Amino acid sequence: MRRYFARKLLTYFLTFFVAVTLDWGIPRLMPGDPIAGLLSKFQLQPSSYAVLHSSYTRAFNLGEPLWRQYLDFWRALLHGSLGTSIYAYPDPVTTVIRHAVVFTLALLLPATVLSYLAGNKVGAIAARRKLLDDTVLPFSYVLTATPYQWLALLLAFVLASVAHVFPISGGFSYSLVPTLSWAFLWSLLTHWFLPFVTLFLVGFGGWAIGMRNLIIYELDADYAHFLESLGAPRRLVRKYAYKNARLPQLTGLALSLGTIVGGAVVTEIVFNYPGIGWLVLQAINSEDFFLLQGIFLFIIVGVLLANFVVDVVYVLVDPRTRIGLQEGTR
Amino acid sequence: MSLDVQNLVVAYRTLRGDVRAVDDVSFSVADGEIMGLAGESGCGKSTLGNSLVRLDRTMRCLGGRALLDGTELPLSDWDAMDDFRFKKVSLVPQYSMSALNPTRRIGKMISEVVRSRKIRYKDVLPELERRLRLVGLPTDVLAKYPIELSGGMKQRVVMVLTTLLDPSLLVADEVTSALDVSTQRAVGGMLVELRDMGIVTSTIVITHDLSVLVQVADSVVVMYAGKLVERAPTATVVDAPRHPYTKLLIASLPEVGVRYAEHVLAGIPGHPPSLLDPPKGCRFADRCPLASAECAVEPPLVELESGHFVACWKAS
Ligand SMILES: Nc1ncnc2c1ncn2[C@@H]1O[C@H](COP(=O)(O)OP(=O)(O)O)[C@@H](O)[C@H]1O
Ligand code: SF4
Numbered sequence: 269m270r271r272y273f274a275r276k277l278l279t280y281f282l283t284f285f286v287a288v289t290l291d292w293g294i295p296r297l298m299p300g301d302p303i304a305g306l307l308s309k310f311q312l313q314p315s316s317y318a319v320l321h322s323s324y325t326r327a328f329n330l331g332e333p334l335w336r337q338y339l340d341f342w343r344a345l346l347h348g349s350l351g352t353s354i355y356a357y358p359d360p361v362t363t364v365i366r367h368a369v370v371f372t373l374a375l376l377l378p379a380t381v382l383s384y385l386a387g388n389k390v391g392a393i394a395a396r397r398k399l400l401d402d403t404v405l406p407f408s409y410v411l412t413a414t415p416y417q418w419l420a421l422l423l424a425f426v427l428a429s430v431a432h433v434f435p436i437s438g439g440f441s442y443s444l445v446p447t448l449s450w451a452f453l454w455s456l457l458t459h460w461f462l463p464f465v466t467l468f469l470v471g472f473g474g475w476a477i478g479m480r481n482l483i484i485y486e487l488d489a490d491y492a493h494f495l496e497s498l499g500a501p502r503r504l505v506r507k508y509a510y511k512n513a514r515l516p517q518l519t520g521l522a523l524s525l526g527t528i529v530g531g532a533v534v535t536e537i538v539f540n541y542p543g544i545g546w547l548v549l550q551a552i553n554s555e556d557f558f559l560l561q562g563i564f565l566f567i568i569v570g571v572l573l574a575n576f577v578v579d580v581v582y583v584l585v586d587p588r589t590r591i592g593l594q595e596g597t598r
Numbered sequence: 599m600s601l602d603v604q605n606l607v608v609a610y611r612t613l614r615g616d617v618r619a620v621d622d623v624s625f626s627v628a629d630g631e632i633m634g635l636a637g638e639s640g641c642g643k644s645t646l647g648n649s650l651v652r653l654d655r656t657m658r659c660l661g662g663r664a665l666l667d668g669t670e671l672p673l674s675d676w677d678a679m680d681d682f683r684f685k686k687v688s689l690v691p692q693y694s695m696s697a698l699n700p701t702r703r704i705g706k707m708i709s710e711v712v713r714s715r716k717i718r719y720k721d722v723l724p725e726l727e728r729r730l731r732l733v734g735l736p737t738d739v740l741a742k743y744p745i746e747l748s749g750g751m752k753q754r755v756v757m758v759l760t761t762l763l764d765p766s767l768l769v770a771d772e773v774t775s776a777l778d779v780s781t782q783r784a785v786g787g788m789l790v791e792l793r794d795m796g797i798v799t800s801t802i803v804i805t806h807d808l809s810v811l812v813q814v815a816d817s818v819v820v821m822y823a824g825k826l827v828e829r830a831p832t833a834t835v836v837d838a839p840r841h842p843y844t845k846l847l848i849a850s851l852p853e854v855g856v857r858y859a860e861h862v863l864a865g866i867p868g869h870p871p872s873l874l875d876p877p878k879g880c881r882f883a884d885r886c887p888l889a890s891a892e893c894a895v896e897p898p899l900v901e902l903e904s905g906h907f908v909a910c911w912k913a914s
């Protein structure tokens with residue numbers, strides 16, 4: 269088993285190396301001049317433009333040969349620095365990401381976990397109650413098949429534009445200064461609610477369908493039929509089916525937890541919610557490839573960590589994997 | 599008279615209509631008898647065996663009945679059948695390699711099943727361990743997961759579990775098919791021992807491989823396309839079969855001592871008919887070398903001599 273994890277870690281390390289390299293390379297291959305983009309924010313005389321352009325190019329290290337830029341990138345990375353953001357100049361990229369990630373996690377962590385719990389519960393019940401199945405299943409299919417932006421736009425239209433129950437955009441009201449006051453917390457909550465509900469609903473539909481189908485599949489497995497032929501009550505058969513159906517769902521959960529640091533791009537953009545997904549759009553619009561790089565790196569690490577967690581979780585919960593490993597290394 | 603099956607009809611409900619996989623089949627199995635059930639794949643053997651223990655939602659019993667020790671089995675009543683399952687009638691399924699829950703330790707699974715039948719695990723554990731040793735398994739298999747066992751070991755665990763409560767009837771479906779030749783012999787031997795020790799009263803051994811039945815069975819029933827075509831003591835079926843189908847099955851057996859690889863099985867040309875819309879008259883007619891005009895009418899099952907039944911116009 270130790271050898272298995274050692275090999276896994278090596279794979280993850282290599283993946284990380286390749287991903288970082290790509291992450292460094294891709295924005296540099298893209299067209300456009302980020303410094304020009306930055307300078308266009310200021311109104312400058314042509315003479316000072318040229319001076320500023322060359323000084324910024326030096327400040328961002330963009331004048332160096334590529335291999336130097338690459339090595340510098342790694343060195344800075346190992347010191348925990350991702351450079352300076354152009355979009356939010358002169359804030360460092362890490363600061364910009366840190367602000368956004370708070371919003372993203374507050375939105376996606378509860379949406380993912382709650383939709384997982386509720387979806388699995390309802391899916392499991394649907395698998396055994398015909399009436400519920402006939403109602404929950406079509407409903408869930410509609411929910412998962414709904415593109416996020418549709419549901420988001422619909423909710424935004426009905427609850428924000430028409431009914432004015434919730435604010436339509438932003439992370440909090442811009443008339444407030446972020447403080448630890450009730451008014452500010454309330455503003456955070458009301459702005460959080462709509463994007464949360466869209467994400468919850470779509471996730472819920474997916475988990476519910478997944479669980480329902482997995483249980484129905486398990487109930488038709490050989491071991492389930494064998495239990496029935498021994499006169500085991502339905503309760504026991506369902507218990508086994510539920511436990512076994514949970515394993516693939518758990519993998520799905522770990523994977524989606526890994527991707528939540530990437531934010532929910534579409535939802536965040538529709539609601540103008542200042543999380544990571546929204547930040548991606550800002551970074552692209554302002555050709556801020558330091559920021560873009562930082563975000564991607566962040567996502568890469570998140571996904572790799574999540575995959576590693578899946579590997580560990582699977583070894584812990586599924587005897588088939590665990591024993592296969594022990595036998596392989598004996 | 600241990601098991602008495604009378605005019606049993608079992609069909610699968612499908613979108614295209616009923617598939618009558620067991621069609622008007624009657625036979626009986628005496629106390630202490632091991633009856634073989636033979637026939638090509640798709641002849642309805644598993645359907646017959648399953649219907650006596652676990653008639654699932656896709657199946658319907660359209661007629662006939664089965665008496666066990668004089669009591670009628672409520673085949674179609676799932677809940678009422680639960681009183682009989684495990685305790686009176688038991689099934690070693692065709693898929694017994696995958697019959698154990700892969701994510702439960704075997705002992706834990708058995709304890710949960712036993713307790714769900716309102717029996718204390720403590721009370722049966724000594725007997726369970728004794729029987730595991732009897733079939734050559736160490737008792738520590740109970741602490742293992744199914745994946746840690748070989749195919750033959752899983753097969754034996756399933757057989758020990760299904761017979762734990764000394765059932766009156768054991769249906770063993772293709773228990774030897776997935777095993778290598780020496781394990782096949784051991785499992786066949788187990789079936790005989792279970793009977794000899796009085797653990798199982800009557801046994802039905804289902805197989806498409808007649809050579810297994812030569813080893814274990816006292817009598818043989820041959821099915822073709824959902825119908826019972828011949829029934830006789832094993833020696834009679836092997837040495838003096840009367841139904842053309844049985845004759846061809848016997849002829850396609852390899853001679854004793856000849857390995858399969860060296861001997862291309864003759865086989866029987868053609869395939870069994872679809873049971874969705876079976877042919878009128880004798881169902882074997884289109885493959886039968888002796889078929890003639892009279893075979894357009896279905897031949898009745900007649901007792902040629904005591905204990906030897908055949909359904910063929912040309913047999914008498
Ligand atoms: N679930 C099912 N639905 C419809 N037809 C089935 C089903 N299971 C089996 N059959 C049909 O019933 C017939 C008998 O099958 P089976 O009892 O498994 O045969 P055997 O065990 O002799 O190989 C076959 O023709 C098969 O196609
Ligand atoms: S009844 Fe006719 S077709 Fe059927 S087995 Fe006998 S001879 Fe062959």
Ligand SMILES: [Mg+2]
Pocket residue numbers: 640643644645692772
């Ligand atoms: Mg079969």
